[in-house]
Amino acid sequence: MVTMPRSARLAAWANAWLRSESSMDDVLTRVCGDDEPHDVAGLPGDATTSSLVTALSKLRDRGAGSFRVVLPVPGDPAGLGGPRQLTEAAIDAGEAVLAHGAGLALVPEIQAFGPPGDEGHLVTWRCYEAEIPPLGATLAEAEQQLASTLIDAGSSLAALDVASWRPEVATLLNDVRKSQIAEPLPRTYPPRAQMVAARSIRLLAVAGFALDDDGGAVSAAAAQSRRDVLAPLERAARHALVAACNSLDQ
Template structure:
């Protein structure tokens, strides 16, 4: 199963914890996955770096009622309400977690270490001042837009030759074509959110592989055509994934 972005995992599991549907240890374990233990800096009321669990407890004490994920991209600051410096950090990272109820956001700073094939990650969550997150599309609307974008991409997605040099994509394409189910979110999330999160995460991974490497495109024109067809699907996948991960906070 494709892994969700760290901020998506933190928003989903952190909100489940705030709703008494998960333990704090569950949140930390799900967010950390195979990383080294996560740190947090600039935590309210704390002068030094802390662990992620201490940061979440502090944010709850500041009034946080839920966490919302933002998955922005250059030119598309979706899910971000500002200020400008936060938007800049979040767009650079490609993700952020916005507190609902307190004027803060968390942005992960990820450092990779180790040789190829045996790499690890050091993750520090930077807590920054934030304006409230703008209202995003409903889960139903985001799912509909994802379906529309997938149909519009047409044969481009079906005919992707990415698996020829990115074998891991073949399994993702197989899952998408077979509509295989998975439960990437806490059990407290509604079934539609689970289904949309699984599909959006797989599509996002495939499209990002394709947009990040034009190795299979025979000509510049073909590469440009692929990018034009897949960019709207990438945007719709990010939007649908965010809507699914925010479903517990917004329902």
């Protein structure tokens, strides 16, 4: 099953909760999924961990008016304004949630347990001080960039025959083409944000499948060609998902 990163889910559903358009039970269900109950560590004034319910309430009391997701990777720390400790932790995790108005951020620390095929996850959100930068690309800008990148990548993906060796890739690309995609965000978000988020998470999955495994590449040159095509698509999809989840602030 294709899902959004935990930080994207937390930002989106916490925003709906802040607007009284989603219950805390909905937030927990959507964010935690099959995980064990999430904890939050390092909140100012807390000597021990807090539940996610308590942490969100405390962040709201500290002035958080919205939550923003960031999905940084090495060389592309988009959405982060520092300080260094937060930037390094967020890049290492590949995700974080910024509490806009509270000057704090949450970064997930994830520990898997159990046998392969039946793994569970323990998730602790680590709180950091955060400098909140201005928003990046608008939803419209990110959507346009994603569409342009997908057009550029389309013929190359077909030539590289990426879908032939991973059935998941073919299915995901078919979903994107036919727009057969469920709404991944709370109903607080408009249809355009829903569509962009849904398309983005599937294209991120396509890029992830192909970049993580070169099994379909017959040579090192073919593997590099695949990476050259998919890296811009991964970046555009990642930025578009961020823009969709943060679009209520625009």
